Amino acid sequence: MRGSLAALALLLPLLAPSPAPAQAVPIEITATPVERFDVTGLTRFGPLEFRGGLVLSSPAEGFGGLSSLLLDPDGHFIAASDRGSWLSGRIVSEGDRPTGIAEARLAPMRVAGGGTLARRGRADVESLVRTRAGILAGIERKQEVWLFPGADPLNATGRLLLSDPELAKLGNNESLEAMLAPPDGKPAPLIVIAEESPDDPAILPGFLFGPLKKPAATGRFAVRRTDEFSATDAALADDGMVYLLERRFDIFRGVAMRIRRFPLSEIRPGALIDGEVLISVSRVMAIDNMEALALHRNAAGELILTVLSDDNFSALQRTLLLRFAVVGPD
8 A cells, every 4th residue: 555545544533442462352244245346236347246244343353454355155265354363154145145244353464473463563464375385475574475374364473474675665655465385386386466666656566485395586577567557456267367456546536446367377477468458447437446356256156256355453444245256358
């Protein structure tokens, strides 16, 4: 998150919730349906079809600021906030339409040796990716990747996995927004896409690392940046396509969301990737600061995109969960 959007989040700091409690606790989340994504009732946007959405709210301290999302086909999810807390639960759905959140738990992101990421000054978690070793968390501002072993990060203790000199050159608030971990380790076991470049406004920088036991840089690539959109998350589909979530914000145009896709095979050292724009919408739609993206297949075999917003713990913003299906050409 950058610039004007960050300033907006600071307008009501005294109303912001406190950090997550010391241990995992169950919380209640109220889910209000998004009746229309488009004010006219339009549901088809190019190859995407809107399947439903929710506005999420909770009285629990520490709820909000969700910048990353991992989702299983059965609806169970793990998200992380930019205050260093985990949120787990299950998205309840009727078909592909989300209707509520069940089994929600909130917990601090604990680290080896005692304490939490927040106490280590590493609360700004912007990206998550699941690997065989556990879940990797990308830390903005510190430009680090931490590993939380096992399948349940709420009961795991993390350790520093990656702190690279090239990542350290990224801007303080322009770093590890998106990570990919291809199952076969190709073109690299870990792929990072940064929010922006500190010295080239025309690209989104990409980094290749591996192997995960002792990750080291193996190459650089870039995604072409257009219309001032910045990367906020990415996810890899089972057909080898990368879906990239992007956001633009300025005072005059407000917030906008875009999703692009391109083949994973286009990622290689020295590559400059354009990709295909699937959807690009502005504040007239039911969007907010969309920062997290997760993919799964429904019973019919359609690819479902679930997008989550970061409310920056601000009373002026919302936590939105939106769902789209990839249904083919317009």
